[in-house]
Amino acid sequence: MRPFTYERARTPAEAAAAATRTPGAKFIAGGTNLLDLMKLQIEVPTHLIDVNGLGLDKIEATPEGGLRIGALVRNTDLASDERVRRDYGVLSRALLAGASGQLRNKATTAGNLLQRTRCPYFYDTAQPCNKRVPGSGCSAIGGVTRALAVIGSSEACIATHPSDMAVAMRALDATVETVKADGTTRRIPIAEFHRLPGDTPHIETALEAGEFITAVTLPPPLGGRHFYRKVRDRASYAFALVSVAAVVQRDGTGRVALGGVAHKPWRVEAAEAELPRGARPATAAILDGAKPTHDNAFKVKLAERALAAVLVEAKG
Amino acid sequence: MKFDTPATNNPIDRLKVVGKPTDRIDGPRKTTGMAPYAYERHDVVPNQAYGFVLGAGIAKGRVNAMDTAAARRAPGVIAIVSTLDMPRLEKGQTNVAVLFGGPEIDHYHQAIAVVVAETFEQARDAAAMIRVDYARAKGRFDLAAEAAGAPLVGGDSEEGSGAPPEDRVGDFEGAFAAAPVKFDETYTTPDESHAAMEPHASIAAWEGEKLTVWTSNQMIAWGKRDLAKTLGLKPENVRIDSPFVGGGFGGKLFLRADAVLAALGAKAAGRPVKLALTRPLIANNTTHRPATIQRVRLGATRDGKITAIAHESTSGNLKDGKPETAVSQTKLLYAGANRLTAMRLAEMDLPEGNAMRAPGEAPGLMALEVAIDEMAEKLGMDPVEFRILNDTQVDPEHPERPFSQRQLVQCLRMGAERFAWANRNARPGTRREGRWLVGMGVAAGFRNNLLTKSAARVRLDSAGTVTVETDMTDIGTGSYTIIAQTAAEMMGVPLEKVVVKLGDSDFPASAGSGGQWGANNSTAGVYAACVKLREQVAQKLGFNSSEAEFVDGQVRAGNRSAPIAGAAGPDGMVAEDVIEYGDLAKRYQQSTFAGHFVEVGVDAMTGETRVRRMLAVCAAGRILNPKSARSQVIGAMTMGVGAALSEALEVDTRHGFFVNHDLAGYEVPVHADIPHQEVIFLDEVDPVSSPMKAKGVGELGLCGVGAAVANAIHNATGIRVRDYPIALDKLIERLPEPA
DSSP states (O other): OOOOEEEEOSSHHHHHHHHHHSTTEEEESSOTTHHHHHHTTSSOOSEEEEOGGGOOOOEEEOTTSOEEEETTOBHHHHHHOHHHHHHOHHHHHHHHTSSOHHHHHHOBHHHHHHOOOOOHHHHOTTSOOTTTSTTSOOSSTTSOOTTSOSSSOOSSOOOOOOOSHHHHHHHTTOEEEEEOTTSOEEEEEHHHHBOOOTTOTTOOBSOOTTOEEEEEEEOSOOOSEEEEEEEOSSSSSOOOSEEEEEEEOTTSOEEEEEESSSSSOBOOGGGGGGGGGOHHHHHHHHTTTOOOOTTTTHHHHHHHHHHHHHHHHHHO | OEEOSOOOSOGGGGOSSTTSOOOOTTHHHHHTTOSOOGGGOTTSSSSOEEEEEEEOSOSSEEEEEEEOHHHHHSTTEEEEEEGGGSOOOOOOTTOSSOOSOSSEEOSTTOEEEEEEESSHHHHHHHHTTOEEEEEEOOOOOOHHHHHTTOOBOOOOOSSSOOOOSEEEESOHHHHHHHOSEEEEEEEEEOOBOOOOSSOOEEEEEEETTEEEEEEOOSOHHHHHHHHHHHHTOOGGGEEEEOSOOSOOTTTTSSOOHHHHHHHHHHHHHTSOEEEEOOHHHHHHHSOBBOOEEEEEEEEEOTTSOEEEEEEEEEEEESTTOOOOOTTGGGGTSSOOSEEEEEEEEEEOOSSOBOOOSSTTHHHHHHHHHHHHHHHHHHHTOOHHHHHHHTOOSBOTTSTTSBBSOOOHHHHHHHHHHHTTGGGOOSSTTOOEETTEEEEEEEEEEEEEOOOOOEEEEEEEOTTOOEEEEEOOOOSSSOHHHHHHHHHHHHHTOOGGGEEEEESBTTSOOOOOSOTTOHHHHHHHHHHHHHHHHHHHHHHHHTOOTTTOEEETTEEEETTEEEETHHHHTTTOEEEEEEEEEOSHHHHSBOEEEEEEEEEEEEETTTOOEEEEEEEEEEEOBBOSOHHHHHHHHHHHHHHHHHHHHTOOOOEETTTTEESOOSTTTSOOOOGGGOOEEEEEEOOOOOTTTOTTOBOOOTTTTTTTHHHHHHHHHHHHHSOOOOBSSOOGGGTGGGSOOOO
16 A cells, blocks of 8 residues: 545535546545555555545435435445335345445445456456556456456456446446536446446546546336346355346346446347347347357356346246 | 373263363453454564565566665665575475575565565555566466376375375276276366465564564474574574464464564564565465365276275475375275275476365365265265275275274264255256255265374462463364363363463474364373373372372362362472373274265256255264364364365466465355254264374364265256366356256
8 A cells, every 4th residue: 555645525526626636546435445456556546535524325316206326325225225125126136245244334336336346367466457557468368267257358358347236227227427626517327337448448437537426316217026146156245257137027028237247237228129038049139249268158158047047037 | 191002091081071062261362352363462572563575476487686775765664675685595394385585486476575664554565666577487387287297206294194106905907997887087176275364474573593483373393493494593592472373274384484574574673573474475475275186996896895996196286395195085985905096296386285174185085075976876876875885994905903993884874864865866956946956965074083292281389270381272273172171170170270371382392283183182292291290299198199089179089188279389380291102003093084964055047056954973082072173063064165166276377376366266155155064973982092082073074075065066966077166167058958
């Protein structure tokens, strides 16, 4: 951990302004990921802007009939909110499938979106990693890749995004609200929020320098039955090999997003037309163009079977 | 005390204290945070500075240059010692990898510098400023690739069973060729990490030429000897102290870089230094259980009698390292006239392979006990009955040697009854409960009982308090408690009147904690010292020691009794002795046995395996404390589940290191993975083992569990996976297609 300076922001715009004027600044909320990365010098911020006091910890109804989730709502509080449990079960389940009780108590909504990959090569600072040191190369490609991406990867990076919450939000078509230093706000659809690695895997989101997340909004409830099926090597406290966030309607139509397969929550809207025909055609369409490695080829089959399990349950 | 004839009746047999499920006497200290572990010993010496260890970023080659200038200028830095500052240090007797010194790099994360600073954060920050120029060399990192040319090599793992490179009885090849039913398969087990909760940690302080290291170590006498040897000190100038150890599993049997670098850092800084290996260093800087490739061949008659049995194992290690003795149980577990065991060792450039809980047997049984299951299936026999049919009561290689006790058949029979084994459907893949394919598996558990001398000192004071001093360690196992029980039983005092002091190299040298030998040997050493103290007490109080009975704080004989405290006088009384063993271990084979039963559910869609029930029936001599023994066994069963399902150090065969070097990537079971576990100890005393008539259980609880899980998965799914861990990717292609 490098020495850093610290301040507490008083308003979201002020936080954004502070981040814009201080090169190397980072926001800190729960710190459940950032502090670990700082200890390993994977993240080396010169300045931390503590945003915990901004009052963005409320969940409110929107005029459209959805929910507006403050950026600092803790994962535990979001998962246990009555409206979320009733109307957005996929989100509540995804949250509870992640991390541990202690971490969920600290981790925030915005922080969860911004957590970084768990690729083991990203974590070993003796190994090249384009995400950690742009242009240094990817040591994961050709190495131990069992947990890594099968689709949307590039020659520069095959990391996955580790979030469960974001996969559910992708299925729900959430929107990320932000504020910039000049006070202007923007609404970024979650589909456009996380990026594919391309040649610049160190740029992970659509956020501009200093831009600050204030909330995530959910559209009005979709109805249907909600599922989050997370498949992993042990029963708890492990990242997904594959996860399926699904909302399935009575007529068999629905939405599905996959976690653990790509650099971002993976959803292909056009493929959802295949859902009523079953998991195999749906997965084939969702993962069309997948380029798995020898070690992670199983994820394609696993995604199909996990989705099949969800569809069986949806009928039952 | 020389123990060379089987034990007869002795004061331990009263079982007033020994054999009771006593709570840990150190429990309140541990649960209130008052039992300090090595890194928390803030009070042992003032002015402690912090050390941070830097590991090499290459697996093989040399360090051309290190630029430490920026690090030396960093805030708070007191001293930096780099590997280029000194020649290679001498190796300890039990070390394979060199721990520090010189430019050569033999494995990834080999220690190349220690930075000492005022705070931990400053030391860590400065360590990251050190620039290292490496010359990479080619290494051998892929066991499968190196296995072909690997020579036959014997050896033992220092805390496991010894074995010659090749052992033959009868004519294996001939008998195998002639056998009506044959079986021949190959299994692999991966490299595994001990993954103890407490990292390797040490505080070192110099006083002139004298060095004290407060550390976390299982084997105090080895640690002292090897620290002196490594640093070129006289052993009498070295003291190590390790009263509490937060898990060892074999990872702390040996001197490691933490103690050496704390000492070197303290010397350079002119101040005491404390340091801990960071979690990422533990996988590649310390030792691990080596991967194996094991071939098992079995020949049997149609009615299920084994006529030929062969087990061959190949593992890899650094130069001068030893093989994983994965074939050792196969010498002893089953009858059969024609036998072959062999070990091959490939020289490789991965980190040092060395003992991990039940070295040899743990991975060996993961192959053998699946092979036995497969053979039983081939023969159309129940796997419990197949094992029972091939039981032996003598060492099959040396039939003149009986087992001192061998209740494997009883373990299996009782286990089968208690686990409702009869409900198992022998046809695999036929029991379905909702999304789960359900199956049961069984395996025999086997681990030898090793005898090694152990000393203790016992003091009696005028308040009637008995204090035991021995360098024995308690690595979470319950040593404090069983030693207190032993002393209380022997001296006829209540447990509260016994104080136990452990882990200090100034105390008499014990057996230490390893190879599941700790409980029996260390308490036998305490027994020996107590026999001596009883004689002194009796003599002082005017009793004939052979008639005197020690009970309720009194010495009694005939009509006379006197309080034991009266013998101590104002200066107290002290006795010291060592238990040493004759040739009983040669005349009798001493082993421990278990029947492991496991029920699993395998998700029919995703292949996730979840253990539903586990039972271990153990026969391991007298159980000194059923509560702490049970804790040992359930912990070991948990480790067995990890080995079966998720634990593997994943090798980057290009760059030569274990990639998943933290507890997020190296997945040990969590609470949600572990279901109801039941442990039964058979009533057994083994007068051949020691005056305690006890044996070990800490490794027995692991031995066979992995195979029982694998066999249960096969019973559930019909899929046989011979490469551990049995993660879902090895099942998913072969599971039934979804409806």
